[in-house]
Amino acid sequence: MNDRPRLVLAGLSGGAGKTILTLGICRAMAAAGLRVRPFKKGPDYIDAAWLGLAAGRDATNLDPFLLPESLLLPHFLEKSRDVDISVVEGNRGIFDGMDVAGSCSTAALARQLDAPVVLILDATKMTRTAAALVAGVAAFEPGLNLAGVVANRTAGARHRDILRRSIETLAHVPVIGMLPKIPKNPIPERHMGLVSDREQGAVDAILDGIAAVVREHVDLDRLVAIARSAPPLPDVAPDEPGCDAPLSTEADSGGAPVIGVVRDAALWFYYPENLEALEQAGARLAAVSLLDDAPWPALDGLYLGGGFPETHVEALAKDTVMRARVAGLAASGMPVYAECGGFMYLCRGLVVEGAHYPMAGVFPVDTTLCAKPQGLGYSLARVVADNPFHPVGTLLHGHEFHYSRCQAALEGGLPGPESFCLRMERGVGMHAGHDGLLFRNTFAAYTHIHAHGAPHWARNFVKAARVWRRGKMPPAAGRG
Structure with missing residues (x-):
């Protein structure tokens, strides 16, 4: 007890x-x-x-x-x-x-x-x-x-x-x-x-x-x-491997893969357990920023959490070197995972009060900041397309809280349902009940996940970073 x-x-x-x-x-x-x-x-x-x-x-x-x-x-x-x-x-x-x-x-x-x-x-x-x-x-x-x-x-x-x-x-x-x-x-x-x-x-x-x-x-x-006065709690162990238990990892003579985690005033929404899960799956984490010119270490993966890109939109848009760096990492096939605010940064542009600000341009869509929530609350997302992070068929228990909406970029329409990796069974997502865009090995969604509710995520992320490091990782099937 x-x-x-x-x-x-x-x-x-x-x-x-x-x-x-x-x-x-x-x-x-x-x-x-x-x-x-x-x-x-x-x-x-x-x-x-x-x-x-x-x-x-x-x-x-x-x-x-x-x-x-x-x-x-x-x-x-x-x-x-x-x-x-x-x-x-x-x-x-x-x-x-x-x-x-x-x-x-x-x-x-x-x-x-x-x-x-x-x-x-x-x-x-x-x-x-x-x-x-x-x-x-x-x-x-x-x-x-x-x-x-x-x-x-x-x-x-x-x-x-x-x-x-x-x-x-x-x-x-x-x-x-x-x-x-x-x-x-x-x-x-x-x-x-x-x-x-x-x-x-x-x-x-x-x-x-x-x-x-x-x-x-x-x-x-x-x-x-x-x-x-609270009574003692019983000794209980999880029924399946969770993030508090070390996860088995493949041997890697090159050392732990390095996953960059964007942590600055624009993007900083992370559950500590998500970061712990990546480390326990074998990764070494490196804090990086989109808002300064400090050099980044050599990375094998990149994690962009949620946050407030809209409050730093001018600085993000003006830094063309940083935008090109992130776009280049995505184009190289490096595994990149983005949630909500991170997705907004990876889009073609962000519209705030009618002004269009260029972002990294990884995905051919814009996001527009709105006065009222466009997605709010618990979400259930079914994985319907291959990607490096979530197995097809998995039901993700997540949540969304975003005032932005996904819209067509100036020169094109919104992607069709076949372009998305997630079908929303509860929640809004990006468009028409779908979420989760994929470009090569870059995955982005409005859906936030908790590593305890998706124990496969950290293992797959680290595995993808390790494989990419070895130069063997092709783009996910049918994308990019």
Whole structure:
């Protein structure tokens, strides 16, 4: 059995204040000397990056849709090892999942982790009704351990007093904290959520300020006690090789293949497990940037994650040397894998506010930034065409979150269905229910994957990089 002090922070809806509260709790506990491991439920890169900064340890994404059930608890056990407390931030409303049954909800995750839940409640213009809401949450689903409530956006001493007495005497759930209204969001938001930590100045001062508010208005000692009340977890091993276990690799007398990972202010959306999986499959990773002129090492593969190419579009477009370098790598047949923002960079151009900016030109399409999301949420993509990364027939559990849409380049139409590697069974993709363009050995899609949900991906990527290094890799069948 494994003692893993842990708690889940949940809300009644998005915007309840979960992220700010979780940031403050992680920062305050870390400052008090506790070793804190933050977890983020759901497909999210930006909140996870902030949580990692707050705790001083990388945040880990936990999601019952992206991770197979056989791997979720082993993954949590591995990542919560050697820390004092694990803090899991939920997403959306506590019972909101993929369907009316609430599958893949925050409550479902809390049950899988056998973790106590602390509910953050937006108490704006509410007193006794808050008790009814809390009582409803406590009784709604069997197996939920609602251990406490933090009331958010409270108005004053009288409001807080009535709230506390109502919730504790009528709903019989302890109130752990009462947060005041904060006049201004300490972390500004924009179209894809919180502003990136890479763009926000004085990050430490911001997090310390949030921690100070939480420290003053939330009983951190009681939160620690709640976390420590969680029962021991059983010893479990994954049913199949996951990313926490070393993967067998082919012998390579030339050394580990080198995969470049674009990490800069334009592209930085990566699950840490994806990078770990590449290393465990035998690769050596090298950080590279699209936004400076520093030379790149000799590469055997390239990984372009998601991000915000639209916020750096002028710099990306002006660097003709970099665009030609990336296009040349793709044309050479090197294995290249791109997700969302990385796909946008590999296109012919990116249109922002009516202006067309040239990109790397690997794919004969443009993307256009829109005012509203063009793809949002969990996705299911069936692999329907040969490519170096995903076997045909595989059903990928992924997610998409993009404000851009794929459109025809100025001189041609959009590719037909036969040009795509993925058929969307859930989600939007690039065009007409399809996703995943392929040029030679360069694959790009709006679909983000998690390495635990696609254990073949890292092995195939590294195998392709190793084969290319040996000079034996032809273009994927029927493409390029």
